[in-house]
Amino acid sequence: DTGVSQDPRHKITKRxxxxxxxxxxxxxxxRLYWYRQTLGQGPEFLTxxxxxxxxxxxxxxxxxxxxxxPKGSFSTLEIxxxxxxxSAMYLCASSGGWTGYSNQPQHxxxxxxxxxx
Amino acid sequence: SQQGEEDxxxxxxxEGENATMNCSYKTSINNLQWxxxxxxxxxxHLILIRSNEREKHSGRLRVTLDTxxxxxxxLITASRAADTASYFCATNQGGSEKLVFGKGTKxxxxx
Numbered sequence: 001d002t003g004v005s006q007d008p009r010h011k012i013t014k015r016x017x018x019x020x021x022x023x024x025x026x027x028x029x030x031r032l033y034w035y036r037q038t039l040g041q042g043p044e045f046l047t048x049x050x051x052x053x054x055x056x057x058x059x060x061x062x063x064x065x066x067x068x069x070p071k072g073s074f075s076t077l078e079i080x081x082x083x084x085x086x087s088a089m090y091l092c093a094s095s096g097g098w099t100g101y102s103n104q105p106q107h108x109x110x111x112x113x114x115x116x117x
Numbered sequence: 118s119q120q121g122e123e124d125x126x127x128x129x130x131x132e133g134e135n136a137t138m139n140c141s142y143k144t145s146i147n148n149l150q151w152x153x154x155x156x157x158x159x160x161x162h163l164i165l166i167r168s169n170e171r172e173k174h175s176g177r178l179r180v181t182l183d184t185x186x187x188x189x190x191x192l193i194t195a196s197r198a199a200d201t202a203s204y205f206c207a208t209n210q211g212g213s214e215k216l217v218f219g220k221g222t223k224x225x226x227x228x
Binding site: 004031033035040041042043044045048050055056058091093095103105106107108109110111113 | 147148150152157158159160161162165205207209213214215216217218219220221
């Protein structure tokens with residue numbers, strides 16, 4: 001079990017630029033989640049995949065945000081035309097291995113910290 | 118929007134003392150989970166308690182759940198400096214797989 005891996009760990013970019021983050025879940029997990037966390041707050045749900053299907057999206061996920069999990073393994077989260085308010089920690093988590101067994105504990109990566117200048 | 122509210126927001130204790138954190142939530146749940154987060158790191162799952170359970174133990178951790186009061190508590194016994202972290206409760210609701218987190222309790226254990 002190598003854990004959930006996220007890349008990069010830190011990203012600094014100018015307002016208006018596009019950024020893409022990658023998440024590699026635990027290999028046998030079929031569920032993958034993205035959350036956003038700002039300072040002093042708990043994580044807020046963004047989106048969730050079961051295998052390659054995106055099954056749930058938060059209203060927080062505006063038109064500028066898109067997430068993919070093309071082969072049901074790794075996932076990418078892209079933010080287009082970044083804004084100051086996008087500065088946050090973006091966390092990826094994975095769970096599962098048994099389709100149909102719901103609400104299992106989620107295993108988190110260490111996140112990508114995004115800073116918008 | 119965040120579902121849970123942890124109380125207190127911050128807690129400072131001496132090594133060896135017990136730490137109790139509380140969590141309240143607003144809607145009916147399938148289960149409630151507690152996570153720990155060290156500064157600058159991801160969250161680590163501690164314990165899951167289902168809506169039909171009242172108490173659960175794991176090592177030095179004890180979690181209670183009172184669905185009539187929509188509240189849960191996390192007790193860490195014989196605390197250690199390494200327990201210093203933020204602790205979050207999170208709930209699963211309805212048919213959703215997403216977790217809804219509270220704002221967390223920041224625990225400091227002084228050596």
